[in-house]
Amino acid sequence: MTDLYDFLSGQVPGGIFLLVFLLLVVHLLFIYLRKSELISRKTSRRNRLYFTLLLLFVYVLLWFDLQPPKPQQRIVVLPTLSADGSLPEEGSAFAFAETLQRTAWQDSLKDRYFLHRWEWLLETVGKDSFAVVPFWRHVAENIGASYVITSQRTADGFTAGVSDLSKPDERGKKYHIAQDDDFSALIDQIQQDFHFFTKDQIPVVKIDEKYLKAKFYFYLKDYDWALKILNPLNTPEATVLKAAVYVQKGLRRKVDRKKAEYLKIKIPEFEQARRLLAPLLRQRKDVKGLAYWLGRMAMHEGDFTRAEIYLKKALVDDPEDCRVHYALSFLLPVRLKELGYGSRIDILEKAVRLDPGYRDAVYDLANSYYLSGSGSETGPTTSRAIKTIERYLSINRKDAQINSLLGMLYIRIKRFNQAQQIFEQLLRQYPNDSNSYYNMGIVYFMKKEYRKALPYF
Known part of the structure; x- marks a missing residue:
């Protein structure tokens, strides 16, 4: 029923209800x-x-005129396998993906294509599932990839393959180069067959292996190891990544908002990050990520005016970064309207479209859908919330945080048996998780099985 309503309403304000009225x-x-x-x-x-x-x-006329543009075709580059078919847990596994990514930034892809960033893919897969090679393919297919690019180092060089998922019966194209550290010939061969880029002669960007290694550990959240690799590096992008490590460490500190109203709260890690970034600001270096991390610091400190300035600059620098869109979603709705978004839901939807595997954005979007409605089991916003969660779980079924949100949503709409199944599974996976114990107690309490509920509290 909700699907029919969504189809008939399209993007028309008020939708089919307005027409009927x-x-x-x-x-x-x-x-x-x-x-x-x-x-x-x-x-x-x-x-x-x-x-x-x-x-x-x-x-x-309005229904057709307000239809969103056709989604871009997503290209996902999987990490490079070693010669024995295993996946090495190191930055070199993403050398080919990083090369393609930087080449795309320099020589932009055609408008109908969108290159999914390997950092996002790594965060979705996570450290626990990193070595499970088939899971990477599973994630790629379920985030809506149109093309999947695989690669592997071999005894006599480097091979790559491109699969067009719209043609599952075809085996895809295979490529081979003799040297595994020069990807220009490989990218040229791919371009000749698929024409992803705007030009046929593509200048391939060389990557710094140490920086890539540090970036890899950063996105695995191994910040100390990333910092150890970054310390000798002095390039602008290495400096920004070094500052990002300190920002992430500082974000772990809770800020007393009441105290912050009267006293300026100083977070040591943020101060260190600002010292690193100050020379780049003075030199007016336009480095990807610089404005974003300044905005994240300002947001955490409660300085929303500065956060808005920095995050809007970050959006200009990188309009396809879903993390920037997610950070902007915490601004007041009136500020979002200046960016063309009518509500927080609108900008969260954009973040999830860019990266369907972005857990934080999915969590907040599903929660916002539910809170924006009546809370009824059959309401359109409740259905959207559940669909958003289920779509994410098709990507990463084992995500405890999203499963827990779905369980809590089931409690709110009185689907207690479904909620019970979820929390039983979570307790099997994480037997020491106090939140799952509490939620299981709530399930039994709402079912009026008070004796069963009591031990969980």
């Missing part, structure tokens, strides 16, 4: 005029037909 008003108006003998029965019937057709025509 206007049709009802028109018909009641002419019925009233006829009953009052102000117009004849024939005139009433003719005018009702005319205005009904006019409203339907205008609505159909």
